Amino acid sequence: MSINKNKPHLFILPEDDANRQIANGFIQDLNVNARAIQILPIANGWKKVVDKFMNDHVRKMRQYPQSMMVLLLDFDECEDRLIYVESHIPEDIKNRVFVLGVQSNPESLKRDIQKSFETIGESLATDCSENKNELWGHPLLIHNKTELERMIVSVKPFLF
Numbered sequence: 001m002s003i004n005k006n007k008p009h010l011f012i013l014p015e016d017d018a019n020r021q022i023a024n025g026f027i028q029d030l031n032v033n034a035r036a037i038q039i040l041p042i043a044n045g046w047k048k049v050v051d052k053f054m055n056d057h058v059r060k061m062r063q064y065p066q067s068m069m070v071l072l073l074d075f076d077e078c079e080d081r082l083i084y085v086e087s088h089i090p091e092d093i094k095n096r097v098f099v100l101g102v103q104s105n106p107e108s109l110k111r112d113i114q115k116s117f118e119t120i121g122e123s124l125a126t127d128c129s130e131n132k133n134e135l136w137g138h139p140l141l142i143h144n145k146t147e148l149e150r151m152i153v154s155v156k157p158f159l160f
Contacts, residue, residue: 008158011057015072021106021118025124027121049085053097069098071085074102
């Protein structure tokens with residue numbers, strides 16, 4: 001089933017397979033409106049996420065003003081990564097693009113909480129739908145707080 005581009009919707013552009021699996025778990029949560037969200041093919045690297053976004057999605061986002069995007073990447077404990085990614089998001093669509101990810105990498109989070117990637121995604125969706133901050137408050141995810149708060153205002157009304 002594909003999304004309706006003329007209604008509010010969210011695309012997720014994952015860096016790698018681990019991030020794709022987390023996103024897949026997220027959309028499998030029963031509270032998520034699966035008709036309003038779609039996972040795009042993996043980009044194979046955080047810089048390739050930026051490249052694919054710029055080359056393949058910016059024009060479409062301008063064409064469809066209801067379209068929103070999550071760039072899902074590993075931060076690899078690099079403080080400048082978010083600044084780099086945000087600097088490549090055009091100003092006219094910045095309010096509809098969100099950058100999220102694990103502070104180090106998804107494998108570290110998986111080891112730390114001893115859950116599968118898909119279960120991690122489901123737990124993150126549950127936190128969102130129930131207004132909780134349990135897993136989002138984990139030390140490897142807490143840095144997403146500001147971006148998550150910004151995203152909730154735009155996405156929650158149609159996604160949950």
